[in-house]
Amino acid sequence: MHNNKRNIISQFTSMVLGIILVNIVFSSCERIYEDLDPCPHGVSLRFIYDYNMEYANAFPKKVDCLTLLIYDDKGNYVDTRIVTGTELQDENYRMKLDLKKGNYHFVAYGGLACEKSSFLMNHTPKGGTQYTDLRVELDEECLTNPLRKNLHGLYWGELILATADLYSEGTVEMMKNTNNVRIVLQQMSGEPVDDKDFEFEITDDNTLFNYDNNLLANGMVTYTPWSQGQVSAGVTDDEQEVIAAYAELSISRLMVSDWHSPQLKIRRKSDGKDIVDIPLINYLLMLKSDLYASMESQEFLDRESEWSMIFFLSPNLEWIKTYIKINDWTVRINNIGQ
Known part of the structure; x- marks a missing residue:
């Protein structure tokens, strides 16, 4: 007991x-x-990029520099943090910020602070500036300098989060703002196609981003190939090698809107005739088959960033407008606006 x-x-x-x-x-x-020392107070931020067609986090592999802008709950600029080290390649990377108690608006850009960045801020955020003052624009040199036409990837994301003792945890979900379009020209007869016989271009007004990552009118620009050449498409039954021409163009964000209408043109040099002159977005959206029936058009354009288009030509190097292959999908063309 x-x-x-x-x-x-x-x-x-x-x-x-x-x-x-x-x-x-x-x-x-x-x-x-x-x-006794006060407990750490602030936020701990994780950054992910899974807004892609694989729904898998590719942030550690794709984002090589990070810019984080911090605003208070009234939209006033507070601070900027920049990370350019290898820690971004670590799946477990977290950015810990000691902040005064309150709600904060975080805006993140991937690829903006890198030495080879293709985009720049219109002004440097500082005391007295607002969240709504943010503008990011394509560097004009990327349109003309052959060494810079392959745009360095630009990523964007934002998060509103309150602070807490021992750090409030949050995740900044990012999306990609740059695209690569690979164009292939192949003759139905199997005859070789020379890329030097053509000019390739995409025209669009998509170089200026607003604070919310939507595009602002900034004037039409012309994207031209950063790479082009010839590639073998295989061997026919009579052992004839099929040589196709290709060109790759790197462009900014594609958006569905009334005023935003990128155009793809392929011009035959011999007589200056456009053999392809099509509304790019309309054709890319033809890839959105029943597999993605519930996905909005803009989401599809934002999730997909690498596009391949194969145009089949007649013997006189005219586009045979019956079907086109886009990202391994063969699309029969019936009636699409041109």
């Missing part, structure tokens, strides 16, 4: 001591004990 009483007293004493220790720890966060 005495042993049982001692055990009960011992357990009660341990419980009381435990409560006292917990109170001491929490009171240190509340700064009741001024001789």
Whole structure:
């Protein structure tokens, strides 16, 4: 009986001591004990890029530099953090920020602070500027300098999050703003096609991003290939090698809107005739088959960033407008706006 009483007293004493220790720890966060350091207060941010057709996080492989802009709950600029190290390649990377208590608006750009970045801010955020002042624009040199026509990937994301003791955890979900379009020309007869016989271009007004990542009118620009050449498409039954021409163009974000209408043109150099002159978005959206029936058109354009289009030519190098292959999908063309 005495042993049982001692055990009960011992357990009660341990419980009381435990409560006292917990109170001491929490009171240190509340700064009741001024001789103890306050608990860290702020946020811990994770960054992911799974807004793609694979729905898989590709942030560690795709984003090589990170710019984080911090605004308060009234949209006032607070601070900027830039990361360019290899820590971004770590799946477990978190950015810890010590901040005053409050709600904050975080805006992240991937690829903006890199040495080879293709985009730049119209102004440097500083005290007195607002979230709505943000503008990011394509560097004009990327349209003319052959070494810069292959745009460095640009990624964007934002998050609103309140701070907390021992850090409030949040995830910034990012999307990609750049696209690569690979165009292949192949003769139905199997005759070789020379890329030097053609000019390739995509025209669009998509070089200026607003604070919310939507596009602002900024004037029409022309994208031309960053790479082009010839490639073997295989060997026919009579052992004739089929040589096709290709060109790759790197472009900014594609958006569905009334005023935003990118056009793809392929011009035959011999007589200056456009053998292909099509609304690019209309044709790319033909790939959105029943597999993606529930997906909005804009989401599809934002998730997909690498496009391949194969045009089949007649012997006189005219486009045979019956079907086209886009990203390995053969699409029969009936009636599509041109």
